[in-house]
Amino acid sequence: MTRTAPITIRDVAREAGVSLATVSRALNDGAYVTKETRERVRSAADQLGYLPHIGARSLITKRTDTLGVLLPDLYGEFFSELIRGIDRTAQRYHFHLLLASSHSDAREIAAAVGSMRGRVDGFIVMSPDTAAFAALSTLARSYPALVLGGSQDLGAFASISVANFDGALAMMRHLTSLGHRDIAFLCGPDGNAEAADRLRGARAGASEMQAVSLRELSGDFRQDSGYAATRLLLRSPTLPDAIFCANDAMAVGAIAALNEAGVSVPEELAVVGFDDIPIARYLSPPLTTIRVPIAELGERAAERLIKALQDVVPLEAHREVAMTSLVVRASCGATVRAPIRRTVP
Amino acid sequence: MTRTAPITIRDVAREAGVSLATVSRALNDGAYVTKETRERVRSAADQLGYLPHIGARSLITKRTDTLGVLLPDLYGEFFSELIRGIDRTAQRYHFHLLLASSHSDAREIAAAVGSMRGRVDGFIVMSPDTAAFAALSTLARSYPALVLGGSQDLGAFASISVANFDGALAMMRHLTSLGHRDIAFLCGPDGNAEAADRLRGARAGASEMQAVSLRELSGDFRQDSGYAATRLLLRSPTLPDAIFCANDAMAVGAIAALNEAGVSVPEELAVVGFDDIPIARYLSPPLTTIRVPIAELGERAAERLIKALQDVVPLEAHREVAMTSLVVRASCGATVRAPIRRTVP
DNA sequence: GGAAATTATGAAAACGTTTACAGGGTTGTT
DNA sequence: AACAACCCTGTAAACGTTTTCATAATTTCC
Numbered sequence: 001m002t003r004t005a006p007i008t009i010r011d012v013a014r015e016a017g018v019s020l021a022t023v024s025r026a027l028n029d030g031a032y033v034t035k036e037t038r039e040r041v042r043s044a045a046d047q048l049g050y051l052p053h054i055g056a057r058s059l060i061t062k063r064t065d066t067l068g069v070l071l072p073d074l075y076g077e078f079f080s081e082l083i084r085g086i087d088r089t090a091q092r093y094h095f096h097l098l099l100a101s102s103h104s105d106a107r108e109i110a111a112a113v114g115s116m117r118g119r120v121d122g123f124i125v126m127s128p129d130t131a132a133f134a135a136l137s138t139l140a141r142s143y144p145a146l147v148l149g150g151s152q153d154l155g156a157f158a159s160i161s162v163a164n165f166d167g168a169l170a171m172m173r174h175l176t177s178l179g180h181r182d183i184a185f186l187c188g189p190d191g192n193a194e195a196a197d198r199l200r201g202a203r204a205g206a207s208e209m210q211a212v213s214l215r216e217l218s219g220d221f222r223q224d225s226g227y228a229a230t231r232l233l234l235r236s237p238t239l240p241d242a243i244f245c246a247n248d249a250m251a252v253g254a255i256a257a258l259n260e261a262g263v264s265v266p267e268e269l270a271v272v273g274f275d276d277i278p279i280a281r282y283l284s285p286p287l288t289t290i291r292v293p294i295a296e297l298g299e300r301a302a303e304r305l306i307k308a309l310q311d312v313v314p315l316e317a318h319r320e321v322a323m324t325s326l327v328v329r330a331s332c333g334a335t336v337r338a339p340i341r342r343t344v345p
Numbered sequence: 346m347t348r349t350a351p352i353t354i355r356d357v358a359r360e361a362g363v364s365l366a367t368v369s370r371a372l373n374d375g376a377y378v379t380k381e382t383r384e385r386v387r388s389a390a391d392q393l394g395y396l397p398h399i400g401a402r403s404l405i406t407k408r409t410d411t412l413g414v415l416l417p418d419l420y421g422e423f424f425s426e427l428i429r430g431i432d433r434t435a436q437r438y439h440f441h442l443l444l445a446s447s448h449s450d451a452r453e454i455a456a457a458v459g460s461m462r463g464r465v466d467g468f469i470v471m472s473p474d475t476a477a478f479a480a481l482s483t484l485a486r487s488y489p490a491l492v493l494g495g496s497q498d499l500g501a502f503a504s505i506s507v508a509n510f511d512g513a514l515a516m517m518r519h520l521t522s523l524g525h526r527d528i529a530f531l532c533g534p535d536g537n538a539e540a541a542d543r544l545r546g547a548r549a550g551a552s553e554m555q556a557v558s559l560r561e562l563s564g565d566f567r568q569d570s571g572y573a574a575t576r577l578l579l580r581s582p583t584l585p586d587a588i589f590c591a592n593d594a595m596a597v598g599a600i601a602a603l604n605e606a607g608v609s610v611p612e613e614l615a616v617v618g619f620d621d622i623p624i625a626r627y628l629s630p631p632l633t634t635i636r637v638p639i640a641e642l643g644e645r646a647a648e649r650l651i652k653a654l655q656d657v658v659p660l661e662a663h664r665e666v667a668m669t670s671l672v673v674r675a676s677c678g679a680t681v682r683a684p685i686r687r688t689v690p
Numbered sequence: 691g692g693a694a695a696t697t698a699t700g701a702a703a704a705c706g707t708t709t710a711c712a713g714g715g716t717t718g719t720t
Numbered sequence: 721a722a723c724a725a726c727c728c729t730g731t732a733a734a735c736g737t738t739t740t741c742a743t744a745a746t747t748t749c750c
Binding site for chain 2: 006079088117118142256259284
């Protein structure tokens with residue numbers, strides 16, 4: 001495993017018997033270069049295995065063709081779907097992804113942003129919690145940035161978010177239309193803007209009807225917290241009619257806890273989620289949920305940012321909201337015994 | 346959103362009234378700099394919001410403090426757990442992650458590697474399928490690289506892999522010990538080395554006992570293929586005693602198909618998986634599976650690579666194998682009705 | 691057949707850092 | 721008092737590219 005010294009443009013120039021400038025031209029734009037010399041340069045480059053040093057290039061071109069992606073502590077399928085979407089688009093435009101996940105507080109975000117200076121052309125920042133948000137303002141001054149999710153006043157930022165309020169409201173209407181009145185809501189983590197919006201939506205839905213009550217339980221978007229909260233619920237004097245989980249992962253935990261306790265879903269108790277992660281349709285029973293186009297969100301974010309970087313479409317500081325839709329499966333009690341393929345073709 | 350010109354070391358030098366070299370020294374190592382001047386430089390840098398341009402720095406230091414991560418098309422929780430592990434360690438050592446996912450064939454991998462030259466100090470490459478493997482040999486010549494997974498002859502590479510064969514064998518022994526004889530095996534994708542090893546392990550387990558038969562069904566590690574394969578199985582004249590899925594995601598699909606068809610798991614048919622993704626314990630019934638320490642795998646890979654880059658521990662071209670372990674939950678029929686917390690505290 | 695336009699190439703500057711080297715100042719030692 | 725040792729700072733070279741400018745070679749046009 002001897003490591004040979006990296007080959008520079010100088011080596012290629014020598015090998016092909018031309019100047020540095022010619023090599024650069026032959027390999028890049030190609031303007032004003034004889035077909036013959038281009039060939040010679042190309043084959044020399046191939047033979048030597050030359051690959052340009054991107055750091056050096058970006059120093060002069062001011063471009064890195066790289067997107068910085070800042071994510072909070074994100075788990076499970078939501079995370080991978082989102083990355084998949086971002087990566088797919090980035091690849092299409094020949095952009096790279098510099099990833100920093102698991103950032104929670106403002107200090108960490110600021111540090112991550114700082115350490116990416118000169119490495120990236122712009123940022124995609126996922127749903128910073130309220131505290132971390134300040135760190136971003138300084139960011140926006142020097143880099144194009146796009147916020148994914150979040151619901152604060154995003155004055156200076158372009159953002160793409162999800163219709164969390166509407167989705168939660170729609171779910172509540174669906175539940176009440178099925179006759180559920182005593183509904184438990186499993187909240188997301190404190191300080192998470194999306195979680196807050198979903199809670200607001202649920203409350204709005206509850207207050208639309210007289211007889212509907214909403215019990216709010218704390219959670220953190222992880223399976224474990226859905227499990228734990230449901231265990232708690234199982235010890236209360238009366239069970240609710242339905243559990244509305246602020247995301248699907250918690251619904252997974254909730255269903256597990258109920259199964260374990262011998263409470264049948266949806267006959268005795270309905271369970272619904274939010275996100276429609278891929279696994280949702282494969283749960284037992286298949287999960288009724290609010291569909292969020294996760295991968296598309298990532299794609300759209302990457303696309304908008306890249307287009308802005310290429311001066312195709314400026315990054316206007318307005319918010320774009322992705323629609324959600326209700327996906328009815330068996331877990332809410334609406335379509336017990338329905339074949340899984342009927343609702344989700 | 347006016348974008349101000351980025352601040353260079355030159356600006357800081359002017360502001361602090363010192364030379365470039367002094368600024369560099371004051372901000373980095375700090376050798377031979379008066380406490381007073383350092384203060385002056387620091388405050389000037391802070392005030393201006395100076396952040397060094399990493400590209401320029403790496404040009405001269407030959408370091409980028411960045412790890413290139415090349416992943417195949419990876420789905421769901423396995424993906425996120427792995428990234429989480431890698432990222433956690435990278436962050437601890439102040440390294441960045443340049444991510445390229447969804448690469449399958451050799452050409453794509455080669456392109457990804459090429460486009461990362463000068464951007465990264467080394468590579469973590471996940472389980473390249475057999476065809477893509479050739480692309481890596483050229484890589485190793487110029488960069489330290491570590492292969493995660495895979496089972497080909499990795500002569501030139503340091504690698505970390507999983508005891509896939511042993512795990513599958515252990516699972517087969519467990520199944521037969523429970524009395525299962527007619528076992529269906531849901532294979533992973535063609536050309537995937539890990540999938541091949543798991544299949545070999547299953548075959549070895551089957552051939553250990555006289556009366557055991559193994560039906561092999563094709564799959565691709567995704568939930569859908571587990572669902573589809575099980576549907577197929579449901580149309581066969583006789584059901585097997587157990588379905589052994591080459592990974593947990595397919596087991597999710599399999600259980601869903603069985604539930605939908607009214608076949609009870611594990612009473613009529615056992616289902617087991619491989620990986621122990623976080624959701625496994627929350628399935629209904631909780632999934633018996635082979636535990637793979639996914640996040641730890643990522644951590645270990647990042648750690649070994651970084652240590653090698655820092656010349657602490659050389660990257661020896663030997664393979665390190667992560668142990669697997671059998672996690673018995675309810676889906677295999679061994680512990681029906683057992684509380685979930687008993688097997689997984 | 692010469693001037694003008696066009697095309698192809700090379701020399702050198704620039705990008706923002708780090709670092710080798712050198713010089714100037716202070717202190718300590720003889 | 722001279723000299724060495726040390727500490728601090730500045731100048732300039734280097735890293736590997738792209739790009740501007742100049743120039744040489746070719747073609748076009750009258």
